Amino acid sequence: MTELVCVVRAVNPASVPIPVLLDIGPTSMWWRHGAGLLGWGEAAVTTTRGPSRFADARDWWEDMAGRARVFGDTVPGRHVPVAFASFTFDARSRAESVITVPEILIINRPEGTWLVWQRPMEHTDELSVRKAASVTTEEMMDRAREFWDPVGTAVHFKRKEIADFPWPRTSVPVHELQAIPSAAMGEHDYVESVAEALSALQRGPVRKIVMARDEVVYLSEGIDVPRTLTRLTRDYEHCWTYLVHGLVGATPELLIARKEGHAEARVLAGTADRNVVDAERQFPSTDADEAYVAEQLVNHPKQRQEHRYAIDSLVERLQPYTRSLHAQDTPFVLRLPNVWHLATDVSAELNDDDGAPVSVVTLAEAVHPTAAVGGTPRDQAVDEIHRLENEKHGMDRGRYAGPVGWVDARGDGEFGIALRGGQLESPHTIRLYAGCGIVAGSDPEAELAETKAKMRPMLSALAELPESE
Numbered sequence: 001m002t003e004l005v006c007v008v009r010a011v012n013p014a015s016v017p018i019p020v021l022l023d024i025g026p027t028s029m030w031w032r033h034g035a036g037l038l039g040w041g042e043a044a045v046t047t048t049r050g051p052s053r054f055a056d057a058r059d060w061w062e063d064m065a066g067r068a069r070v071f072g073d074t075v076p077g078r079h080v081p082v083a084f085a086s087f088t089f090d091a092r093s094r095a096e097s098v099i100t101v102p103e104i105l106i107i108n109r110p111e112g113t114w115l116v117w118q119r120p121m122e123h124t125d126e127l128s129v130r131k132a133a134s135v136t137t138e139e140m141m142d143r144a145r146e147f148w149d150p151v152g153t154a155v156h157f158k159r160k161e162i163a164d165f166p167w168p169r170t171s172v173p174v175h176e177l178q179a180i181p182s183a184a185m186g187e188h189d190y191v192e193s194v195a196e197a198l199s200a201l202q203r204g205p206v207r208k209i210v211m212a213r214d215e216v217v218y219l220s221e222g223i224d225v226p227r228t229l230t231r232l233t234r235d236y237e238h239c240w241t242y243l244v245h246g247l248v249g250a251t252p253e254l255l256i257a258r259k260e261g262h263a264e265a266r267v268l269a270g271t272a273d274r275n276v277v278d279a280e281r282q283f284p285s286t287d288a289d290e291a292y293v294a295e296q297l298v299n300h301p302k303q304r305q306e307h308r309y310a311i312d313s314l315v316e317r318l319q320p321y322t323r324s325l326h327a328q329d330t331p332f333v334l335r336l337p338n339v340w341h342l343a344t345d346v347s348a349e350l351n352d353d354d355g356a357p358v359s360v361v362t363l364a365e366a367v368h369p370t371a372a373v374g375g376t377p378r379d380q381a382v383d384e385i386h387r388l389e390n391e392k393h394g395m396d397r398g399r400y401a402g403p404v405g406w407v408d409a410r411g412d413g414e415f416g417i418a419l420r421g422g423q424l425e426s427p428h429t430i431r432l433y434a435g436c437g438i439v440a441g442s443d444p445e446a447e448l449a450e451t452k453a454k455m456r457p458m459l460s461a462l463a464e465l466p467e468s469e
């Protein structure tokens with residue numbers, strides 16, 4: 001039986017600068033404000049499906065982490081081993097949910113940087129374990145480099161497929177970025193689906209439903225995941241940049257985080273497109289922005305209603321796990337380079353029955369999907385989404401809009417909602433997704449425009465030419 005032998009070494013952050021690390025092409029990532037986790041390779045993995053996808057992944061992980069042996073330094077507030085995970089939006093999805101243990105892990109926090117080798121071993125006799133435990137940081141970095149691959153997805157594509165692909169690593173000319181007609185839900189279909197969702201809202205009982213569409217993007221030179229990640233972390237530093245089994249993006253929305261008995265979430269719903277702001281305002285000024293924000297978001301009844309549904313859905317599902325819970329009274333405006341959102345931060349003290357910590361995976365399962373990506377009431381809205389997106393147009397959300405993040409050996413971790421990203425489908429194609437909350441009074445064309453604004457970060461991260469070139 002495979003056991004994880006983990007070796008933790010504190011390193012000088014200057015010896016592992018992030019641009020260099022990203023250039024090695026991590027296979028997994030969770031990153032925000034210059035801190036987070038980077039992983040290379042795959043020491044162990046399991047995939048799960050259906051309604052028990054969360055519980056099966058959690059049980060597998062608890063067994064694996066429970067048997068792990070850990071040597072070396074301790075990381076304050078983190079409990080090695082650590083796994084990345086990503087779950088499908090719907091239990092009916094044809095896609096798999098995944099929990100993956102990177103072999104080499106970098107933990108970067110304001111307090112320091114640690115290198116971890118999470119080594120899968122079949123023979124854990126004392127001699128082999130002692131030998132493994134004596135590994136140096138140089139050997140760990142060499143091991144990370146062995147997992148280097150230009151698309152950053154060694155665990156997603158077969159290595160041969162990558163080896164055969166003619167990757168230009170230097171002097172890339174202008175990237176060619178094209179949408180190719182492979183979307184399951186084209187723009188016209190989307191407008192129609194939103195109109196159908198509006199009829200469903202009139203019939204009831206659904207009051208809010210989030211409709212999404214996909215778009216397949218082709219890059220003639222291939223998709224350079226390390227550079228895409230670099231641009232996302234640079235331009236969207238307030239978002240959580242993620243990469244798990246080829247699902248990549250930068251999400252502004254934290255579904256749930258757990259740290260030592262404390263939970264946090266950031267709920268978003270209600271959106272204004274910044275391009276529209278720039279086009280409509282007469283002159284660029286902070287006052288004009290504030291007036292627009294007040295009119296389009298803070299004082300806009302439809303946006304406030306959409307936002308309320310999303311908070312209520314989270315609070316209702318999280319409450320049973322908490323001793324106390326606090327949600328801000330009034331939403332604040334989260335200003336991203338592409339869009340502005342109404343946002344509310346929620347924090348809670350967990351009750352952790354009988355002293356046994358409730359895993360962040362269990363919490364993610366409980367609160368997913370919030371009305372930010374599903375609707376209200378939850379189950380009927382998800383059924384409507386299945387009917388309109390999947391049955392009518394054959395669009396499977398896969399892991400888009402599902403929880404994506406990491407979990408440690410104690411069940412602490414962070415899960416975002418996999419938004420503003422896409423699924424790599426080949427070394428040169430990626431399927432992007434975006435959706436919008438539909439409530440009575442929504443305008444299908446305006447919602448289509450909003451999905452375009454939400455896809456913009458990924459498009460520019462995929463295509464932008466690095467300044468150095």
Ligand SMILES: C=C(O[C@@H]1C=C(C(=O)O)C=C[C@H]1O)C(=O)O
Binds near residue numbers: 270341436
């Ligand atoms: C569904 C998405 O975003 C969600 C929907 C929002 C809205 O409708 O206003 C805002 C933020 C997200 O909760 C997406 O980005 O694909």
